Amino acid sequence: MRTIRDQFAISPVHRERLAHIGRLADRLAVHAQVADERNQLSLESIEALKAMRYPAYTVPREWGGLGIGLYELVLYQERLAQGDASIALGIGWHLGIIYDLKEKRSWRESVFRNLCKEIVEKGALVNRAATERATGSPSRGGKPQTIAIRKKGGFELRGRKTFTTLAPVLDYFIVTATIEGTDEHAEFLVPRETRGLRIDPTWNMVGMRGTASHDLVLDGVRLPEEALVCIKTDSHRRAASPYLLFIPACYLGIALAARREALKFAASYQPNTLDRPILYTSNVQQLLGQMDLELSAARHYLYAVAERWDERPDDPVLLEPDLGAVKTYAVQTALSVVDKAMRIVGAHGLALSHPLQRMYRDVRFGLHNPPMDDMVIHSLAQRAVKEAENGNQRDPMGI
Numbered sequence: 039m040r041t042i043r044d045q046f047a048i049s050p051v052h053r054e055r056l057a058h059i060g061r062l063a064d065r066l067a068v069h070a071q072v073a074d075e076r077n078q079l080s081l082e083s084i085e086a087l088k089a090m091r092y093p094a095y096t097v098p099r100e101w102g103g104l105g106i107g108l109y110e111l112v113l114y115q116e117r118l119a120q121g122d123a124s125i126a127l128g129i130g131w132h133l134g135i136i137y138d139l140k141e142k143r144s145w146r147e148s149v150f151r152n153l154c155k156e157i158v159e160k161g162a163l164v165n166r167a168a169t170e171r172a173t174g175s176p177s178r179g180g181k182p183q184t185i186a187i188r189k190k191g192g193f194e195l196r197g198r199k200t201f202t203t204l205a206p207v208l209d210y211f212i213v214t215a216t217i218e219g220t221d222e223h224a225e226f227l228v229p230r231e232t233r234g235l236r237i238d239p240t241w242n243m244v245g246m247r248g249t250a251s252h253d254l255v256l257d258g259v260r261l262p263e264e265a266l267v268c269i270k271t272d273s274h275r276r277a278a279s280p281y282l283l284f285i286p287a288c289y290l291g292i293a294l295a296a297r298r299e300a301l302k303f304a305a306s307y308q309p310n311t312l313d314r315p316i317l318y319t320s321n322v323q324q325l326l327g328q329m330d331l332e333l334s335a336a337r338h339y340l341y342a343v344a345e346r347w348d349e350r351p352d353d354p355v356l357l358e359p360d361l362g363a364v365k366t367y368a369v370q371t372a373l374s375v376v377d378k379a380m381r382i383v384g385a386h387g388l389a390l391s392h393p394l395q396r397m398y399r400d401v402r403f404g405l406h407n408p409p410m411d412d413m414v415i416h417s418l419a420q421r422a423v424k425e426a427e428n429g430n431q432r433d434p435m436g437i
C-alpha cells in the first residue's frame with residue numbers, strides 16, 4: 039500500500055529507486071542506535087551505501103553515474119534519513135557537492151572527471167571542510183584563518199577546520215583557505231593520504247553523533263598547483279544554494295520517522311483505562327492530524343521548489359530566497375512534528391533505548407546547518423523591499 043512515505047515518487051523510476059533505498063534505510067536504522075550510543079560513524083552503513091553505488095547517484099551520466107536532479111536527490115535523502123539521519127546528512131554533503139559541480143562545471147574538467155571516476159569505480163567520498171572556530175558558519179562569508187602559502191610548484195596549507203562530517207571515511211576534503219598575502223579565498227581538493235593531514239576526533243555532541251564531524255588539521259600540507267580548484271567569489275557566498283536542499287530533506291526525514299514511531303506506539307498502547315489503543319482517543323488524533331498538516335505543507339513546499347529548480351527557472355532571483363525559506367520552514371516543521379510525536383508516546387519515548395529520544399536530539403541540529411534562519415528571513419525581507427521600491431517607482435500612490 040502506498041503511504042505518505044512514497045507520495046512524492048511520481049514516476050515508475052522514482053518508485054523503483056525509492057523502494058530500493060527504503061529497504062536500505064530500514065537496515066541502517068539498526069546501526070543508527072549503536073552509532074549514537076558509541077558516538078561513532080557506522081562503517082557498515084557506509085559500506086552498504088557504497089555496495090548499492092549510492093555515492094555515484096549525482097555523478098554525470100556521461101561519466102558512469104545516474105546524474106539525478108534535485109527532485110530525486112531530495113526524495114532519496116528524505117527516505118534515507120528515516121533510517122539514519124547522521125548517515126543521510128553525511129552522504130547528502132557528498133551527493134550535493136557533486137550535484138552542484140555537475141550543474142555549474144566550475145572546476146577544471148579533468149579534475150572533476152577524475153574525481154567522478156573514483157566515485158564510480160571505488161565509491162570515493164568527498165566533503166567540504168569550510169567551517170572554522172573564527173568564522174562560525176561559512177555561509178556568512180568569514181575570512182578563513184587556514185592559509186595557503188605559495189611554494190614552488192604549488193601551495194602549503196596550514197590551519198584547522200571544525201565540523202568535518204564523515205571525516206573518518208572521506209577520500210577527499212575540499213578545504214577553504216585564504217591565499218597568504220591576499221584577500222582571496224580559494225578551495226583546494228586535498229586527498230586523504232596527503233602528508234600533514236590528520237583528523238582530531240573532537241566530535242562529541244548531544245545529537246547527530248553518527249556523523250563523526252571531527253576537526254581536520256592541516257599541518258604543512260603540500261599540494262600541487264592543480265589542487266586549487268576554485269577561487270571563491272561573492273556569488274559563491276550566497277546564503278542558499280539548490281544543492282543544500284538535501285538538508286531540509288534530512289530533517290523532514292527525521293520528522294517522518296518520528297511520526298511513524300508515534301503511530302506504531304499509538305496503535306499498540308492500551309492502558310487499562312481504555313477499551314481500545316490510544317490511537318482512537320481524540321487527544322492523540324488531534325496531534326496526529328496536526329502533524330500531518332504541518333508535514334504536508336513543508337513537503338509540498340520542498341518538492342515544489344526542487345522541481346521548479348530542475349526545470350531551470352527563467353528567474354532565479356525570484357526563486358533563490360525560496361531555497362533558503364524552504365530549509366527554515368522544513369526545520370521548524372520537523373522540530374514541531376518530533377515534539378508532537380514525543381507527546382503522543384509520552385515518557386516511554388524518553389527511555390535511552392527508544393529511537394524517539396535520538397530523533398528529538400538529532401532534529402535540533404537542523405538549526406545549525408546552512409542557510410541560517412536570520413539570513414533567510416533577511417533575504418525574504420530584501421525581496422519584499424525591492425518589490426515595494428519597484429512598485430513605488432511605477433506607481434507612487436500605491437504598492
Ligand SMILES: Cc1cc2nc3c(=O)[nH]c(=O)nc-3n(C[C@H](O)[C@H](O)[C@H](O)COP(=O)(O)OP(=O)(O)OC[C@H]3O[C@@H](n4cnc5c(N)ncnc54)[C@H](O)[C@@H]3O)c2cc1C
Nearest residue numbers: 166167168169174175176178201202203246251403406408
Ligand atoms: C551536524 C552538523 C554537520 C556539519 N557538517 C559540516 C561540514 O561537513 N562541513 C562544514 O564546513 N561545516 C559543517 N557544519 C558546520 C555548519 O555549517 C556551521 O558552520 C556550524 O554549525 C556553526 O554554525 P552556528 O550558526 O551554530 O555558529 P556560529 O556561526 O558561530 O553562530 C553562533 C551564534 O552567533 C550568531 N552569529 C554568528 N555570526 C553572525 C553574524 N555575522 N551576524 C549575526 N549573527 C551571527 C549566530 O546567529 C548564532 O546565534 C556542520 C554542522 C552541523 C551541526
